[in-house]
Amino acid sequence: MRRLLVLIAAIxxxxxxxxxxxxxxxxxxxxxxxxxxxIVTPGQRFEAVLAERADTLALAGxxxxxxxAAWTALPGGKMRATCSVPASAPVGVYALEATAGDQxxxxxxxxxxxxxxxxxxxxxxxSDTHIGSNRHPRTAEAIVSDVVAVVNxxxxxxxxxxxxxxxxxxxxxxxxxxxxxxxxxxPTFVCAxxxxxxxxxxxxxxxxxxxxxxYGADGYISxxxxxxxxxxxxGGQDADLEVFRSAxxxxxxxVGFSHRYELGQGMRSxxxxxxxxxxxHLIFGHWxxxxxxxxxxxxxxxxxxxxxxxxxxxxxxxxxxxVKPRRPERVATIR
Amino acid sequence: xxxxxxxxxxxxxxxxxxxxxxxxVVDVASGAVTRVGPGRxxxxxxWSPDGEWLAFVSEVEGGNAIYMVRADGSDLKKIDHKYEWNxxxxxxxxxxxxAYVGGDQIVVYNVATGIETEWGGGIRRLARPVWVxxxxxxAVGLVGTLGSATLEVFTVNQDTAEPLxxxxxxxxxxxxxxxxxxxxxxxxxxxELNREGDRDIFLLSLQDIPRDLSNHPTADWNPVWRxxxxxxxxESFRAVRRxxxxxxxxxxxxxxxxxxxxxxxxxxxxxPDSRWIAFVSNRTGDPELFVVDAEGRQLRRLTDHVGPDxxxxxxxxxKP
Numbered sequence: 001m002r003r004l005l006v007l008i009a010a011i012x013x014x015x016x017x018x019x020x021x022x023x024x025x026x027x028x029x030x031x032x033x034x035x036x037x038x039i040v041t042p043g044q045r046f047e048a049v050l051a052e053r054a055d056t057l058a059l060a061g062x063x064x065x066x067x068x069a070a071w072t073a074l075p076g077g078k079m080r081a082t083c084s085v086p087a088s089a090p091v092g093v094y095a096l097e098a099t100a101g102d103q104x105x106x107x108x109x110x111x112x113x114x115x116x117x118x119x120x121x122x123x124x125x126x127s128d129t130h131i132g133s134n135r136h137p138r139t140a141e142a143i144v145s146d147v148v149a150v151v152n153x154x155x156x157x158x159x160x161x162x163x164x165x166x167x168x169x170x171x172x173x174x175x176x177x178x179x180x181x182x183x184x185x186x187p188t189f190v191c192a193x194x195x196x197x198x199x200x201x202x203x204x205x206x207x208x209x210x211x212x213x214x215y216g217a218d219g220y221i222s223x224x225x226x227x228x229x230x231x232x233x234x235g236g237q238d239a240d241l242e243v244f245r246s247a248x249x250x251x252x253x254x255v256g257f258s259h260r261y262e263l264g265q266g267m268r269s270x271x272x273x274x275x276x277x278x279x280x281h282l283i284f285g286h287w288x289x290x291x292x293x294x295x296x297x298x299x300x301x302x303x304x305x306x307x308x309x310x311x312x313x314x315x316x317x318x319x320x321x322x323v324k325p326r327r328p329e330r331v332a333t334i335r
Numbered sequence: 336x337x338x339x340x341x342x343x344x345x346x347x348x349x350x351x352x353x354x355x356x357x358x359x360v361v362d363v364a365s366g367a368v369t370r371v372g373p374g375r376x377x378x379x380x381x382w383s384p385d386g387e388w389l390a391f392v393s394e395v396e397g398g399n400a401i402y403m404v405r406a407d408g409s410d411l412k413k414i415d416h417k418y419e420w421n422x423x424x425x426x427x428x429x430x431x432x433x434a435y436v437g438g439d440q441i442v443v444y445n446v447a448t449g450i451e452t453e454w455g456g457g458i459r460r461l462a463r464p465v466w467v468x469x470x471x472x473x474a475v476g477l478v479g480t481l482g483s484a485t486l487e488v489f490t491v492n493q494d495t496a497e498p499l500x501x502x503x504x505x506x507x508x509x510x511x512x513x514x515x516x517x518x519x520x521x522x523x524x525x526x527e528l529n530r531e532g533d534r535d536i537f538l539l540s541l542q543d544i545p546r547d548l549s550n551h552p553t554a555d556w557n558p559v560w561r562x563x564x565x566x567x568x569x570e571s572f573r574a575v576r577r578x579x580x581x582x583x584x585x586x587x588x589x590x591x592x593x594x595x596x597x598x599x600x601x602x603x604x605x606x607p608d609s610r611w612i613a614f615v616s617n618r619t620g621d622p623e624l625f626v627v628d629a630e631g632r633q634l635r636r637l638t639d640h641v642g643p644d645x646x647x648x649x650x651x652x653x654k655p
Binding site for chain 2: 078197294
């Protein structure tokens with residue numbers, strides 16, 4: 001009976017807060033979210049960006065872990081919380097919940113507590129999911145769900161989903177994408193593609209499209225420069241890239257992931273990432289075909305992966321030997 | 336307004352989303368804003384030397400075109416281009432021509448005749464043209480082979496395009512070159528050079544040895560000469576985030592103009608009298624225009640719109 005009460009309490013607790021806004025866009029919590037999660041070990045800290053100061057806790061079924069946060073004001077009135085994960089926190093997948101006054105928000109699949117970061121691990125890579133498209137007899141949602149089911153059964157530690165998440169950037173397609181994304185049992189890091197650029201819809205659903213994260217000894221930067229080529233100052237992405245690249249300068253491997261890479265894209269971004277302090281590896285999609293080579297500047301190796309909407313994915317082995325792409329796999333049928 | 340207050344007009348790009356970015360002109364004293372562009376991904380506004388015309392880039396069916404317009408929004412006209420994609424407009428010192436990138440080469444447009452002429456003797460992959468004098472342009476060229484590409488500054492004339500001579504550069508090259516700014520007198524250039532991963536602002540001239548003006552282990556970008564030619568503004572990450580700094584080439588004294596730990600400050604443009612600098616900052620959230628004096632004091636906010644206000648260009652007028 002006591003166990004039952006605890007279970008009911010846990011269920012009530014997990015349903016007390018609304019996840020995101022009713023239309024699926026980000027609400028009180030901007031990051032982390034299910035497209036830009038935090039991966040930490042017990043005793044570590046992670047950063048969250050919220051619309052205002054709030055009480056924060058990590059939530060996983062009956063597990064409710066209050067998070068101590070140090071707050072910093074950001075330009076525009078947002079707040080950054082540096083959240084401390086207790087050393088006693090159990091490993092698991094957590095939602096981040098925040099409460100400010102009568103406003104409450106919960107971002108599911110946004111905090112992953114791991115026991116340790118392995119020296120060798122595997123990344124899953126999906127690109128060009130094109131949710132909402134009707135280019136095959138099966139829907140994009142059905143095809144990509146099958147691809148996600150395969151990656152769920154893999155040994156991957158996390159998954160990169162590099163843009164063209166939707167067919168035309170409509171909010172309804174982003175909501176459909178979220179449903180497919182949340183069938184993934186691994187941390188998922190997304191970035192925007194050219195098909196996702198309809199106004200600010202991408203930002204409303206996932207937040208910044210330029211960000212970085214550390215995974216153990218390695219550093220990762222998400223960016224998308226192509227659409228910035230005519231207005232390079234917009235949003236300050238160049239400055240973000242410079243700061244992020246410096247922040248992961250001492251990592252074992254520095255990896256960029258983007259929807260696409262072309263020599264004609266924003267030159268400042270290329271100078272930062274491939275010339276001044278070259279990334280070790282660049283992972284992208286857009287081409288809907290496999291490709292491996294070195295960027296025109298030399299040094300940085302790149303890998304493109306065929307489209308998930310065509311049933312494909314690829315894995316990378318990351319170890320002391322480097323970031324090694326495996327051959328792409330066709331894992332789902334399109335008809 | 337007092338005599339000490341900044342005045343004049345500044346062109347800039349404003350919008351809520353890239354699709355509706357529009358070139359506007361703000362009156363510095365009153366803050367009144369006039370939309371002068373078509374509002375189709377407008378970008379890169381540049382004033383003619385006499386301040387009579389504003390050239391900028393805007394999206395057209397199948398590409399980008401260069402437009403010209405007066406400060407009050409009148410006489411808007413689109414250049415009839417040979418190439419579909421056009422960008423990076425730059426006025427000749429005498430104001431009779433515009434250079435820009437058409438396709439992947441440098442094109443010079445005669446404002447009086449409306450005729451486009453390709454410069455550079457057929458050399459392609461040239462970008463960011465800036466005039467040194469009425470006969471010569473500097474442009475950055477993408478050279479080398481795949482896997483060993485690099486950027487070099489070229490002197491571009493009507494029939495030729497030649498890399499700057501190696502003797503101009505400091506020892507230890509080759510360098511990856513970018514963001515070149517000719518001195519207002521035309522006798523020297525400031526440009527970015529990457530030396531072993533450290534990007535600094537250098538001063539090159541035929542009369543003097545090359546000098547590292549910014550000399551800091553963090554990245555230093557985008558030199559902009561003060562109209563009187565006695566100082567430069569540039570962007571640097573020496574305070575972690577992107578800030579605007581000044582340097583006097585004679586003494587190498589570097590001083591902060593607009594820098595903060597928690598926000599970015601960029602795109603400096605000098606007032607014609609060399610006393611003020613307008614720039615973009617996201618210190619209040621969206622990128623907005625601000626003005627400070629030449630030493631970084633007397634900060635004032637110039638714009639306050641939903642969405643970014645970027646790419647300021649102060650209208651020439653009074654001589655320094």
